[in-house]
Amino acid sequence: MVHNGVRQGGVLSPRFFAVYIDDLIKRLHRSNCGCFVRSACVNVFLYADDIILLAPSVDALMRLLRLVEDELAFLDMALNASKSVFIRYGPRFDSDCSEISMNDGDCLSALG
Numbered sequence: 001m002v003h004n005g006v007r008q009g010g011v012l013s014p015r016f017f018a019v020y021i022d023d024l025i026k027r028l029h030r031s032n033c034g035c036f037v038r039s040a041c042v043n044v045f046l047y048a049d050d051i052i053l054l055a056p057s058v059d060a061l062m063r064l065l066r067l068v069e070d071e072l073a074f075l076d077m078a079l080n081a082s083k084s085v086f087i088r089y090g091p092r093f094d095s096d097c098s099e100i101s102m103n104d105g106d107c108l109s110a111l112g
Contacts, residue, residue: 014048017048017049018046020075021046021071021075023071024067024068024071024072024075025044025046027067027071028043028044028053028064028067028068029041029043029044031043031063031064031067033055033060033063033064034053034054034055034056034060034064035054035055035056042054043055043064044064051068053065053068058097058098058100061086061100062098062100062101065100065102066103069102069103070103073103079102081102081104081106081107081108082106084102084108084109085108085109085110085111086100086108086109086110086111087110087111088110
């Protein structure tokens, strides 16, 4: 029995979740921070409760991560650092870079 929220695995759960975090998507879009394809800013992909952020630099990724954390905190939700990773692409993918840290001080792990 579910007293509040949405039943996990329910047919409508993904739609309800999409409506619930719609403001997050709008906030990220308005930030104009991310990768650009032609003139469109592409900075987030979502599937169910998974979020992929796209950024051209570590600084831009940190800005996007802060926006996500702030919006999720407003929704009484949080990211799980132990399940979150980052991937770097490009000619300097294996160079040292700043840590990707969350508001609570936890750091994301590099994948690969």
